[in-house]
Amino acid sequence: MGDFNLALVIVAIVVCVIVFISSIYLLVNYQHPDDANQAYFPKFVVVFGLSIAMISILMLPADVANRHACRHAIYNGACNLTLPMKDLWLAVYIVDAILVFFVIPFAMFFYEGDQEKTMGKRIKSALLWVVSTAVVCALVLGILYGVIGKVDFTVRHLASGTTSFPTSWQFSNNQPCIGNTARQCSAFTASVASEKTWSMRTTFPEYVVALATIVGSVLFTIFGGVGIACLPLGLITAFIRRPKAVITRSQYIKEATELGKKARELKKAADGLRQEEKNGAKGRAWRKNVKAVEKELLQLEEDVNLLEEAYPQGEKAETAWAFTVLGYLAKFILGIIGLIVSIAWIAHIIIYLLVDPPLSPFLNEVFIKLDDVWGLLGTAAFAFFCFYLLLAVIAGAMMLGLKLVFITIHPMKWGATLMNSFLFNVGLILLCSISVIQFCATAFGYYAQATAAQEIFGHTLQSLRGIKYLYKYNVFQIGFVILAGLTFLYYIAFGWRRKKPSARFQLSS
Numbered sequence: 001m002g003d004f005n006l007a008l009v010i011v012a013i014v015v016c017v018i019v020f021i022s023s024i025y026l027l028v029n030y031q032h033p034d035d036a037n038q039a040y041f042p043k044f045v046v047v048f049g050l051s052i053a054m055i056s057i058l059m060l061p062a063d064v065a066n067r068h069a070c071r072h073a074i075y076n077g078a079c080n081l082t083l084p085m086k087d088l089w090l091a092v093y094i095v096d097a098i099l100v101f102f103v104i105p106f107a108m109f110f111y112e113g114d115q116e117k118t119m120g121k122r123i124k125s126a127l128l129w130v131v132s133t134a135v136v137c138a139l140v141l142g143i144l145y146g147v148i149g150k151v152d153f154t155v156r157h158l159a160s161g162t163t164s165f166p167t168s169w170q171f172s173n174n175q176p177c178i179g180n181t182a183r184q185c186s187a188f189t190a191s192v193a194s195e196k197t198w199s200m201r202t203t204f205p206e207y208v209v210a211l212a213t214i215v216g217s218v219l220f221t222i223f224g225g226v227g228i229a230c231l232p233l234g235l236i237t238a239f240i241r242r243p244k245a246v247i248t249r250s251q252y253i254k255e256a257t258e259l260g261k262k263a264r265e266l267k268k269a270a271d272g273l274r275q276e277e278k279n280g281a282k283g284r285a286w287r288k289n290v291k292a293v294e295k296e297l298l299q300l301e302e303d304v305n306l307l308e309e310a311y312p313q314g315e316k317a318e319t320a321w322a323f324t325v326l327g328y329l330a331k332f333i334l335g336i337i338g339l340i341v342s343i344a345w346i347a348h349i350i351i352y353l354l355v356d357p358p359l360s361p362f363l364n365e366v367f368i369k370l371d372d373v374w375g376l377l378g379t380a381a382f383a384f385f386c387f388y389l390l391l392a393v394i395a396g397a398m399m400l401g402l403k404l405v406f407i408t409i410h411p412m413k414w415g416a417t418l419m420n421s422f423l424f425n426v427g428l429i430l431l432c433s434i435s436v437i438q439f440c441a442t443a444f445g446y447y448a449q450a451t452a453a454q455e456i457f458g459h460t461l462q463s464l465r466g467i468k469y470l471y472k473y474n475v476f477q478i479g480f481v482i483l484a485g486l487t488f489l490y491y492i493a494f495g496w497r498r499k500k501p502s503a504r505f506q507l508s509s
Helices: 002-030 039-066 086-112 120-146 204-240 251-278 284-310 315-355 363-371 377-403 419-443 452-463 470-472 475-495
Strands: 150-156 195-201
Touching: 002 039, 039 086, 039 377, 039 419, 039 452, 086 120, 086 204, 086 419, 086 452, 086 470, 150 251, 150 452, 204 315, 204 377, 204 419, 204 475, 251 475, 284 363, 315 377, 315 419, 315 475, 363 377, 377 419, 419 452, 452 470
Parallel strands: none
Antiparallel strands: 150 195
């Protein structure tokens, strides 16, 4: 067991280094050129936040492996000599909560502050917002923890008589217990009055994690439910809408002229909004117009990219068109694979979580059989399914951001992502990663049984006073499946249609 633990520690250190390097790679390749050689603090927060999010996802497979280290031990207390996964879980998620509710908002306020102000004034303004948020959060957490920060466990007192030790063992469906007259064990014959409720106060770190999980679960249900459908179907519909052939030069000039007119309209609208901001007229209509301009800008960028794809120019035009065709083919293949994974997720939720008792362990058995083939194969598949949920959350946030007015758009684009969009998406990933882990610990309870994650997210969270009913009646799972189904229907009805060219853009008064 000691050799296994040493190997697990080495693997954990190597994985952490790889995660950190991957986070730096994403930052370098996604950042906007305007942020080069500046905004170092937001960049540090982005790298650290991405690392924490990826490590938290990978900790559940590590928790399973850590539990396996003492599974075949021959002495009591062997599991106490393994990695302290419960302490590690709490540490990671406390850091997660601090990043989401304090550090990332500070970095966003600092980055979006008026560039004409001095560094000290920008820090002071950002701290003012964050301190105000911290005071409110501390008051809410303190009041809730003092009033309802307890867990209620339902227990049953069982008692039975004694009998002489048998000389032979004969058990069957009709004779499950010792003795010739016993037909049912005490657990089945106990009266309802034997049930009691044990109440005890949970620790404050566990309570913080629980509340953060609730907030993340709401966002995860909405964005994840929509995203698990739109992620694969968006790739497939992009293939369906792809340009079938290179357009003529006259068509290109006509389309480029229309896009130029639209770009001038948007520039005029943006200049007007900037002047209104300087005059202090930042009301509801101003925010609505800013949202509209952002949406039109994203649509304009998409139209420009599509036009460049349909009419490649330069000496390597044929090569560019070949790569365009291959890119859409890759989207189609990835969309089919993603659709299979999404259907497997929905089927598993219905079969294993919503039906009581579960019809089948389904994906749990798949992971266990993959582990039998090769030790890390099931773990890798398990981690892939967890990461897929995070990708679904990002896809759902992007789709709803384009459709709903009250959701801010923060697109992630290769080589063109501003730090405020980076920080927003990292905060969303961090907040939803807690819920993804809780969701996976529940959905794959058979595979991840007896782990520290199940102790935190299972027994404690699902017995917390005032919150347990959300999990008792599967509110989040049902909402997830319903939103996924509605999104599937939306794409079947409207997703395959080509977008009509938008009319002349106008600001609302």
